[in-house]
Amino acid sequence: MSEQVTEMTSVAGVRWGLVFWEQAGRAHAAVTGPETRTGTAPVPEGAIFTGVEFAVGTSLRVVPTAALVDGGITLPDTTHRAFRLDGARWETPGPDDVEVLVDRLVRAGTVVRDPLVAEVLRGRRPAVSGRTVERRFRAATGLTRGAVRQIERARTAAELLAGGDPAGDVVAALDYFDEPHLARALRAYVGRTVGQLRDGAGGAIALDLERRAPVSA
Structure with a gap:
């Protein structure tokens, strides 16, 4: 819960995520994207947040990560019980339910992963051209x-x-x-x-x- 903090410094980050919050009795959900620079972000008064960041190389099946960079999207029809993503309704998680939600999203194919990105991040050299590596890396992460x-x-x-x-x-x-x-x-x-x-x-x-x-x- 935010405590007398009205804004904070946002920090550049390479991961996208899902964030859920309650404010004034209403439930909200959004997809957040990678951020390429620092800035100032408002902190809604009295809001209670739950969120998860996904590993570099994962992405949403229906939203290119590049479209989320330095931005995000608000998810529609969010209630305290459920939210809508990828044409389906999902149970809105609490702090102890986030891992269960992630597992369900992966098993349903809503969250996908490019294994080549994981190889590159581990310092390996995939058996494809450098141009292919860069193209797939940027497609999966939205970043070079x-x-x-x-x-x-x-x-x-x-x-x-x-x-x-x-x-x-x-x-x-x-x-x-x-x-x-x-x-x-x-x-x-x-x-x-x-x-x-x-x-x-x-x-x-x-x-x-x-x-x-x-x-x-």
Whole structure:
């Protein structure tokens, strides 16, 4: 439940998802898409959210992931009991029912997966041309491989900095050119400076920056 937070910093992300929320006695549902930049997102007063993010390489059968990038779609006919997706009615999940819903969507073929994307993300070289790899990767994710790498790297950098790692160590660990390069990536994808991440400043942010011990010596 949102607690006196009216807006938060949205963070670039490479996954699409489903989100369900209740506000003022009404139920809502939406498909959210990958985000290529940071921004500011409103937080509805008194809203209660349940959501799930799907793995990179999965997609909805009826909606190209590219059509969801930096946006999303509101699902019609949503009630506290059910919502409509891919021409069918599905039970609206609670926090403990999300995995059951995902399993049903996969078994019904509503959520599909391109195994080639998983191979590429594991560092393997599929037995197809580079052009085919890029075409299928973009079709499944809505993003290029380069964009996925940059966004994921910036998110990892934010987590390391929030955990106490020095900026210089993060630059070296994640192959940034230098600290200004890291700073530009954080501004573009996370909406925070190194200092804000280190100090936990800047307000609410849509990223889990749980404090942990630094990984650097």
